[in-house]
Amino acid sequence: MWESFVLLLACSFGVCIALDTITITQPIQDSETIVSAGQKFKLGFFSPENSSDRYVGIMYNLPGTAIIWVANRERPLNDSRGTVVILEDGNLAVINGVKDMLWSTNVSSSSANSSAQLLDTGNLVLTDESNGRIKWESFEHPTDCFLQYSKLGASTTGSIKITSWRSPSDPSVGTFSAGLSLSQIPQLFVWNNSSPYWRSGPWSGTAFIGIAGMASANYQVMDVLKDNSGSPYVTYNYVDTPFFYYLLSSSGHIRSMFSSGKGDWTINWSSQLSQCDVYGKCGPYGSCNPKGYPICTCLPGFKPSDQEEWNQGNWTGGCIRKELLQCQRNESASREDNQDGFMNLTHMKVPDFAEPMAITEQECRKNCLDNCSCTAYAFYVGIGCMQWSGILIDSEQLPLDGTNLYIRVPNSEHDTKRGFKVAIASTVSAAAVLLALCVCLCWKCIAKHKGNEQQAKLSRMEEVHKVEDMVTVTMNQAKFEKLPLYTYEALANATDNFHSNKIIGKGGFGPVYKGKLFDGLEIAVKRLSNSSTQGIEEFMNEVMVISKLQHRNLVRLLGCCVEREEKMLVYEYMPNKSLDAYLFDANKPNILDWRRRVIIVEGIGRALLYLHRDSRLKIIHRDLKASNILLDEELKPKLSDFGFARIFGGNQDQANTNRVAGTYGYMAPEYAMEGRFSEKSDVYSFGVLLLEIVSGRRNTTFYSDENELSMPGHAWKSWNENEAAKLIDPAIFDLGAITEMLRYIHVGLLCVQESAKDRPDVSAVLLMLTSEISNLPRPKFPAYTGRIGFSEKSSRQRAYSINDISLSSIEGR
Template structure:
């Protein structure tokens, strides 16, 4: 759009920064103002009462960041007055007449003598206007560099405004804008989505600050709550740790007698950023990447299923650690066990013993929670100690729970508690009220546990010592007998020594069952060939069955395997500490001499590759099932990265390491190469690169550097394989030497992504969702790790919550078919099998 063809006299403050002129320059501008019809074109940032802004003209802020004028949304004929980024296309940050559109291009903007802005059409009808709080002698409308459109006095040095667009946000929050309440003026600053991309009218989603005991941010669809941030505890919103734990923005929360609001500023003043409520209801904080010409999503508020409001019903706690995602509070049970068993926890939980306000009632402590919602929440800032808060709640029979915070004082809840989330790190301590009988039972159980534990510990020491003594005695007798028979001192049976020390190899995992080799041999019929399920780089997997009917899969490491004790124990330690519905379950292990075996739950459908790349079975995976598998792998990987007790980088995500249960639900397997990260560790380096070529990220394959983004790359490969039904390690375009990634990128540039879709996925109603998955897959396999999204953002993208930026060219887009590299040959050979073991590539990183 063009700027207004005129010059204007400079004014104080921000305009003076733009036009720091001498008196001669000022005189020149006055002269220039006389000759408006001259050929000189100067973009200005103000409108005085003597001028109007017509459709086709624009105001431009002094630093050229924002522009104000008329626009038409895509697929619409209506005209609106709005503000957008001058040098960033298609991002509207504010709309004046969002609910009163113009129907033609006759609209114009003017400021009257009373200091109000009017938006009129060619017939003089007013479509939108401001209501200024005061009048000025010489009012002007001024577009500031912050994006704020204000009414002010022309020659005043004051930054006092009689009206400002920042007081009337639409769907976007810019730095310096407020989101909250002015208690003194009764003004509220809320965000509301557009109806859709072609209609900026106030949409179905609103994001606002609500005073419900403590202030909290709430996203509503209509009147229904779909997300809440959790209460402000005087330090932060417990449900929004990302707002305080990032290096991009400085969040500011004002909470006093006159104002309660959130605002933010960029740490780097050159950053261009915005917070937006999208038409889908997602809440995203985005920054502009000028080099890539795209928006990076820094924070997504609704990042997983536990951010859905009341996901687990009353007294249910949502956690990403469990297989269901929901669990009942201590001393509570599911209200509807059948629904709970069918993965529908919406009915919530009920107390084991009802409250009756009798003597002896008390509280149990729950740690690391987002404080719950309830019909009535009270805050007593004068009560600071936890003990005083406890007594205050105990004195009221209707009080269900309490929490004590240093900044906000005592918080008490009345009525059913809902929307509770458990965090692995952070969160708030919370105390739930229980009946006297439950507390008495807990005390008895605790005493009994202590007594039994002490007794078992003592017995365990005695039994362990006795077993080790017997093993040594047996070993000595065997050696003596062998020496007498053969006349040699060779030790041919080191089994007792190994078994005696195996428990120490397991570290702090004494709960993991240790099976003897005879029991596993019996279960697998002597590791008979008929029970062989598959073979991989580290050994063979056999189906087995215990006498009680339990079916198992026994991974028996080859004695010549490259996987030594370190990798074996790494897999034992890692997977025994993890529990998620999308991770394979480790049943136990066996360590006897050179014999090392892992015992897993048996999954009858083997690996994803056995379905995905088999023409006979491929048809069993329709799009609904494939998308379910994609989401399951994503949730399992997110659990490893962010929500488990350990932060785990898998390092070998691939189709054959995704096992399928009876209902084709995915379970990530094979943790031999997994790496546990410390709390502040973001990446690591290694000289020993392990994994499968075709799934390894470029920074890992070439430099031995790995992080969460390495697994993201592998996930992207999996996603493209699932959509296309083609194996990345053996794909080669028949016309060009293109890998699967190269072919997908070629189709992206040709706007022909539909050609990548597996022909078996013929249902047109799913095409948009499939294309979205391809888009996400391309974002995951970008060359540089920092360009790839995190797993939480990926799941939001797949759920159409987070926006999709444009991808850049992926890594490994060409395939060298003229030679059989060590990478590719190993990758192909390893992919010939489909079971729960690692494919192994070992070479030196640079």
């Protein structure tokens, strides 16, 4: 309404401002922007991080600006006197203060009667106003980003590629580019200069089959189409948020970037998840497995070309055949038992240079076997038969999806495998006979005691059914979105029958085991122990809460198991375990530098913001601490352990409980002493955690000090004595980042203020940390700076953990 009034007022004075368009009479200066009609994108001047140079770019019209296109990327402005204009020849240009042209659309057949409009797709189009024809568009001249409705591959001006920035502070053309290959089967590639750096695998019609998880996803984002000339191009036209795009980073990684609409850009997917994603990591005839040790192995029938280098971890030389194929020898290979054979590898990213053939799977095998130069074949619905006649390079064992790859091996290699299977079958048969004899011998002894044990067995079964019935009813009530149920046998096999060597952590719930399912997926199994202080209520609470949540900074629940009096939760496995293992262990290498700690803090904050404000449910975690922050392969944080979490109603701001649960030292005072909890009690825990991350010290390390009871007390004293810098972990102390570090301490103190109403909410905390709120209030007195014990202040019965293990309290009577 107000914008319409301004527009009308401007037009009444003869100067009608086009909000999304640049014309020959309406250029834009450095301080001005044009905004697309739907307010989604804007075009204007910007400076990259750590740079004072000025560039013209298209960006999302959000806080935390994401630049998706740059005009003058090779020739920056060194002051703020730049202008974006329509020249007399009709081209769009960027000029500096002395009228030097730094960039132009450079369309030869241009008309002076031109305008440049920013569309809601993010496409900037230069149009001939006399005939309405588009003469130039930014979608056909992308920089480092790939947007919805844009395309990579074919275009009217040639093949379209995106090119990386040289660095995060320099948008000039870097060494990496990405686009669609011109091979017989479309594949996405990233090139380092002209050399392949990453490859997606072939397009099947619905997915790139070398990207794990893409084929099994229940929605399709990317699509490969053909233009009028039959040239292929890749595009995407469906995502569940308008704030989503693909970025080619300066390090050569394709990343899908996601925002909730508040400028909180996060990485949703990356093309580089392990060393195996580097093209040809294991050389010719090598195969890479990111979960293997070593990650490189030779394909069946091959051995390292240089064993010494291979043993040292230099795999680029690849592998060579152990022996000639039968068909390559002079002796006859006509007899069936003298022919070459195939070894089947499952869940494979197939090698590069596949040759498609329009034949059936049976014909594919026979055709390869009849052709001595054929080294492997595969068959995939949507692609059909693929064969390889040259080297096999860039093969990878995927955790899921992929396809069967059949490697050609000589008869002797195939016979060895077949003989091995026969030996196994013979051993199994002998073991079965021996087992049968043992059963017969033991039968009489078992029968003798059977009557006495029958009654006890019935009693135990009643208890089992009682627990399982309770869980089943609760699960039916929860309706938690098709959460998979695992069998006891599957989890026992995955964890070597819950062997103690597989334990990777312990908590109030019980031990947590590392496991590997039959399909190779690594998991973490959280098993309720008989002596656990948590029971069926906390178990079901965690299932119901986390099964309804999806966020990149929350650990993903894969399923659960309720069998044989067992209650187990199955999570995605976090290889770097929990934050406290790196933050507080002096024996661990110091890999958490300041930048990594900033990323961790921001990730935890986004997870809390999602729980409090952005998810379908409003959830209070109630047990936020370092040991409940898990770290993935890239040391990015994921919040876990929702056994004590509480779901709030629509307008509910706080709740009371007689059952206080959580971890001593992280609990807000109003919760620990009065049982009142809200968003602000999670904020208090976040503040303690924030101070721990900056200092590198546990909250509990101050309990033995003479003058302070806790981390907040020590931080408060240091702050008031202008010695807050002494709180910073010496391992990360950096004068260049001291201002930011002190800001984090300041925000931490605001979070741990004694009164809940004085604490900021999580959204304000994130803005404070990123300096979007620049003037921070002075923190007030924090909680727990005195020596009075909780038992003196509250009559409620409770039990706490000592920072490592979460314990629920005894119900108040």
